[in-house]
Amino acid sequence: MGLEVRRPPMEAWYMDDSAEDQRKPHHRDPPEYVSLDKLAELGILHWVLDADSYENDPELQKIRKERGYNYEDFIEVCPEKLPNYETKIKIFFEEHIHTDEEIRYCLDGSGYFDVRDPEDRWIRIWVQKGDMIVLPAGCYHRFTLDENNYLKAMRLFIGEPIWTPYNRPQDEHPVRKDYIDHFLKAHKMDMSLAV
Numbered sequence: 001m002g003l004e005v006r007r008p009p010m011e012a013w014y015m016d017d018s019a020e021d022q023r024k025p026h027h028r029d030p031p032e033y034v035s036l037d038k039l040a041e042l043g044i045l046h047w048v049l050d051a052d053s054y055e056n057d058p059e060l061q062k063i064r065k066e067r068g069y070n071y072e073d074f075i076e077v078c079p080e081k082l083p084n085y086e087t088k089i090k091i092f093f094e095e096h097i098h099t100d101e102e103i104r105y106c107l108d109g110s111g112y113f114d115v116r117d118p119e120d121r122w123i124r125i126w127v128q129k130g131d132m133i134v135l136p137a138g139c140y141h142r143f144t145l146d147e148n149n150y151l152k153a154m155r156l157f158i159g160e161p162i163w164t165p166y167n168r169p170q171d172e173h174p175v176r177k178d179y180i181d182h183f184l185k186a187h188k189m190d191m192s193l194a195v
């Protein structure tokens with residue numbers, strides 16, 4: 001059997017502070033990449049799957065069974081396919097949390113999920129065809145298309161979906177407090193010990 005050829009792992013990097021078009025990469029100079037391990041410390045999960053066989057993919061079925069993702073629908077983010085596109089794209093790019101995981105499987109196109117690190121810096125995660133990503137409940141984030149201007153995703157959920165975004169500040173929201181306790185407190189304690 002030949003060697004399996006998979007594309008490089010999903011990329012993430014620290015963003016610059018420029019106010020340029022949100023769809024540009026916004027790399028720092030020089031670029032500062034963020035590892036998948038670092039994202040895992042923030043509770044962010046990721047898989048690379050075969051998007052062309054999503055309808056009958058045992059790997060996807062296994063993840064869904066193990067994590068209880070029994071709901072699915074599809075979203076195409078582009079002016080022609082997304083109703084109220086201009087409004088929606090603004091809502092997606094407002095920094096927010098959800099009360100549940102945000103689970104997106106990119107079936108085509110690409111886009112950026114931005115998340116905050118423990119020091120409140122933006123990390124930009126570039127999601128492309130085949131990437132499945134889970135942002136934990138209570139994690140501040142936002143979404144934008146990149147310069148390709150198109151993304152098709154499967155949205156997954158446990159039970160009846162709740163898409164409500166709670167815009168920042170949500171520091172007193174119980175779900176935000178739980179996220180800090182689970183993922184950020186340990187990091188902050190490590191940092192204070194390191195001084």
Ligand SMILES: CSCCC(=O)/C(O)=C/O
Binds near residue numbers: 104141151153
């Ligand atoms: C790529 S799906 C649209 C974005 C979205 O649903 C969301 O909640 C962004 O944070």
Ligand SMILES: [Fe+2]
Binds near residue numbers: 102142
């Ligand atoms: Fe969101």
